Amino acid sequence: MTIQTGDHLPEAALQRIDGGVQTVDTRALFDHKKIVIFAVPGAFTPTCSERHLPSYIAHMDEFRRRGVEVACIAVNDPFVMQAWGKSQNAPADLLLLADGNGDFTRALGLEMDASAYGMGKRSKRYALYAEDGVAKKVFVEAPGEFRVSSAEHMLQELPPSPTAGGTS
16 A cells, blocks of 8 residues: 555665665654655666756755755665765765665555566655654656656645744
8 A cells, every 4th residue: 555644654674875884774764853755766767867866956955944854765776876876966965765675665555667677676756745754745756757756846845944934
């Protein structure tokens, strides 16, 4: 079953490179914070590299101002995610997380079969906003589309900033 608004994010192990390969638990990563999680079918693929990740990189200052962390997940290994982040000049606080075996993706109900393209099991393209580990907004793209998982769309969907109208 696909994750729905109000569901708790599933517990799974993801990996990242931070002075070596680190295995991180989703509860430790996502609980007790406001976070946008977006997933791509694959690092270095055309839409993911030309539009999806760059949309978040371009808007990181706005996410920071709103007190929202950002994580990108792909069914790739952590070395690919690290190389992709470097090639895109991703800031260090944009978490690039590897779901190498697709455990988190499967637990969300967002796995797709891209075997026809030689890519095996991958993640659907999506974005979600969670507070304290609970999904508040979930947007899953239709096959071949890139609209509702963009940074621009997610910024429109986030609750108002607690400092809106103030100086920064």
